[in-house]
Amino acid sequence: MEPPQGFWATLWSCLRFLPFFLGLLLLGIIKGALLFPFVCLIMTLGNSAIIVSLWPVHVVWTYYCIAKAKQLGPILKLVLALGVSVILMLWPPAGIFGSIIVGAIYGFLAPIMATFDAVGEGKANNLIRCFLDGTWSTIKGSCTVVRDVKDICLHSYFSIMDDLRLHDPPNGEPYEIRLHYIPGACLAGLLGVMVDVPMISLIAICKSPYMLFKGWRRLFHDLIGREGPFLETACVPFAGLAIILWPLAVAGAVMASIISSFSLGAYAAVIAYQETSVKMGLAYIISSMSMFDEYSNDVLDMPEGSCFPRYQYRKKVPQRATSFSRPVSFQRENQDAKKAPSRATSFKNSILELNPLKLLDHLFSECKRHGEVLVSEGVITREDIQESRSSKGGSRIISIGLPAYSILQALLLSAKSNTDGLVLSDNTEITTENRPKDTIFDWFFDPLMIIKEQIKAEKFTEEEEIYLSKLVLLHGDSKRLNNLNAQSSSSDQRKRAEIDALARRLQGITKSISRYPTARRRFDDLVKSLSEDLEKKFGSNRSANGSQESQHVRSGIFRIFSQKSFGSDTSTKGHHQEIQEVNNGF
Known part of the structure; x- marks a missing residue:
C-alpha cells in the first residue's frame, strides 16, 4: 500500500481513515473495559498465591545459599544478607502490586491491539474477527503469565541460587569488601x-x-x-x-x-x-x-x-x-x-528484526526435531524422560544437553557456511542488522558468535565434531560421559581440552537460556512430545514382558550410539536398521 501523493489526495485519505480508526479504537476500548477486570483478577490472585506461598521458602533458601556461597567472604556475606533482607521484605507487596498494574494494562490494551490486527491485510472475516479477536486469547494470555511467574519462582530462582551456592571462587580467592x-x-x-x-x-x-x-x-x-x-x-x-x-x-x-x-x-x-x-x-x-x-x-x-x-x-x-x-x-x-x-x-x-520469542520457538522446534531423531536411535532413553518429569532439576540430558546440542548444530552449520551471522535450519540468518536489539539477547548472541569463530578457526574433523556433539549432549550423565571419554580416539590433548571448554561454555549458555520463564513452559511441551515418540517406538506392551528385555535393547542401542555418529541425516537410516536388528535379536 503506497501513501497518497499530493495535498488533496492526502487530505481525503486522512478524512476517510479517521472514522475507520476511531471506530476500531472505540470497539477495542469497549472490549478492553469489559475484559480487564477479569484479566486483572486472574493475574492478581494467581501471582499473589504463588508469591505468598513460596515466600517463606525463598527467605530460608536465600540465606542458606548466601551462607554456603564459596565465592563470598564473611564480611560480604553479612552485608549481602542485610541488603537481601530489604528485597525479601519488599518482594511480596511489590509482586502483588505489579501483578495488579500489569493485569490491568494487559487486560485493557491486548483487546485493543487484537481489534486493529483483525483488519490487517490478508485477514478473512474481518467484521467477525473485530468482535471476537482479543477476548479468549487475552484470558489465556493472563493464565500464561501466571504460569511463567510460577516457573520463575520454582525453576529460575533455584537455578540461580544453586549457582551461587555451588560455584568455586575465581582464582581461589573469594570476593570480599x-x-x-x-x-x-x-x-x-x-x-x-x-x-x-x-x-x-x-x-x-x-x-x-x-x-x-x-x-x-x-x-x-x-x-x-x-x-x-x-x-x-x-x-x-x-x-x-x-x-x-x-x-x-x-x-x-x-x-x-x-x-x-x-x-x-x-x-x-x-x-x-x-x-x-x-x-x-x-x-x-x-x-x-x-x-x-x-x-x-x-x-x-x-x-x-x-x-x-x-x-x-x-x-x-x-x-x-x-x-x-x-x-x-x-x-x-x-x-x-x-x-x-x-x-x-x-x-x-x-529489514525484519527478529523477535527473541520467535527465536526461542525456533530453538525448541529444533530440539523437538533433533530429539525425535535421538529418541528413534535410542540415545535419549525412557529413563531420561522419566527423570525430566519427576526430579526437581529435570534430566540434564534433555533440559540442558538437548538444547545445547541443537545450538551446536546451528553453530557448525554457520561455521561451514562461512557467514557473518548465525544460520538456522530454515536458512534464516541472524546478523547484527536483524538480531533483536534487546540487551538480554546480546548476552547470548555475542558469546555464540565467539564460539562459532572458534569452531571455524579450529577446523574440527568429522570425528572431532561427533565427539563434541556427544560431549555436549551427554554432559549430564557421568556414566555415559566416562564411556565417551574412554572411547575417544583423539590423541591431541590440546584439541581435546578446547573441545571440552567449548562444550562447557555451550552448557552454561543453555543453562542461562533455560531460566527464562517461557523456556520452562516450552520445555515441558518438549518432554511431552518426546515421551509420546518414545511410547510409539517401544510400545506399551514391551514393558509388560519384563524389564530385562528392555535393558538388553538399551544396552545394544547404546553400543551402536557409542560406535557411530548421531544426528546426521546420512547415518539415520543405517542406525534404524541396526537398532531393528538388536530388537529382533532380543
Whole structure:
C-alpha cells in the first residue's frame, strides 16, 4: 500500500481513515473495559498465591545459599544478607502490586491491539474477527503469565541460587569488601545524590517542552500523510495511542530521568570504591551530568555536546564513551553515512528484526526435531524422560544437553557456511542488522558468535565434531560421559581440552537460556512430545514382558550410539536398521 501523493489526495485519505480508526479504537476500548477486570483478577490472585506461598521458602533458601556461597567472604556475606533482607521484605507487596498494574494494562490494551490486527491485510472475516479477536486469547494470555511467574519462582530462582551456592571462587580467592574504603565511597555517593538529582531533574524538565512538541509534530505529520507507523494497519493503534497519550509519555520520561538520577549519583560511591579515590568519585559526579546531557541531546536530535565538563574518572582506563553517549568524533564521522529510513517505505519491505520469542520457538522446534531423531536411535532413553518429569532439576540430558546440542548444530552449520551471522535450519540468518536489539539477547548472541569463530578457526574433523556433539549432549550423565571419554580416539590433548571448554561454555549458555520463564513452559511441551515418540517406538506392551528385555535393547542401542555418529541425516537410516536388528535379536 503506497501513501497518497499530493495535498488533496492526502487530505481525503486522512478524512476517510479517521472514522475507520476511531471506530476500531472505540470497539477495542469497549472490549478492553469489559475484559480487564477479569484479566486483572486472574493475574492478581494467581501471582499473589504463588508469591505468598513460596515466600517463606525463598527467605530460608536465600540465606542458606548466601551462607554456603564459596565465592563470598564473611564480611560480604553479612552485608549481602542485610541488603537481601530489604528485597525479601519488599518482594511480596511489590509482586502483588505489579501483578495488579500489569493485569490491568494487559487486560485493557491486548483487546485493543487484537481489534486493529483483525483488519490487517490478508485477514478473512474481518467484521467477525473485530468482535471476537482479543477476548479468549487475552484470558489465556493472563493464565500464561501466571504460569511463567510460577516457573520463575520454582525453576529460575533455584537455578540461580544453586549457582551461587555451588560455584568455586575465581582464582581461589573469594570476593570480599575492603572496609577502609567504605567511608570515602559513602561520602562520594552522598555528594553524588545531592548534586546529580537536582541537576539532572532540571535538565529533564527544561527539555520536556521540546520533546512534547517535536513528538506531536512527527506523529501528526505521519497521520496526515499516512506514513511511518500509520502506513501498516497493525501499527495504527500504537501510533494513535501515542498521539493521545504523548503528554503522559513525556511526563513519564521526565519521571524516569528523575528516578534514574538517584542511581547515577549514587554510582559515584562505586567509582570511588573501585578506584580507591574520592577524587575520582567527585570527577564522576560532574561527568555524569555531562553524560546525561549528551544522551538526551542524542535522543531529541539536538545539537551535540554539553555545557558541563567531562573529566576522566578512571585511573587505568582512558575516558571513553559509555552507555549514555557516543564519541563526538564517531558521531561526526558517521553523520553523513547515517541516513534516516524512508518514511514512505512499508515496514514489511525493510529489514525484519527478529523477535527473541520467535527465536526461542525456533530453538525448541529444533530440539523437538533433533530429539525425535535421538529418541528413534535410542540415545535419549525412557529413563531420561522419566527423570525430566519427576526430579526437581529435570534430566540434564534433555533440559540442558538437548538444547545445547541443537545450538551446536546451528553453530557448525554457520561455521561451514562461512557467514557473518548465525544460520538456522530454515536458512534464516541472524546478523547484527536483524538480531533483536534487546540487551538480554546480546548476552547470548555475542558469546555464540565467539564460539562459532572458534569452531571455524579450529577446523574440527568429522570425528572431532561427533565427539563434541556427544560431549555436549551427554554432559549430564557421568556414566555415559566416562564411556565417551574412554572411547575417544583423539590423541591431541590440546584439541581435546578446547573441545571440552567449548562444550562447557555451550552448557552454561543453555543453562542461562533455560531460566527464562517461557523456556520452562516450552520445555515441558518438549518432554511431552518426546515421551509420546518414545511410547510409539517401544510400545506399551514391551514393558509388560519384563524389564530385562528392555535393558538388553538399551544396552545394544547404546553400543551402536557409542560406535557411530548421531544426528546426521546420512547415518539415520543405517542406525534404524541396526537398532531393528538388536530388537529382533532380543
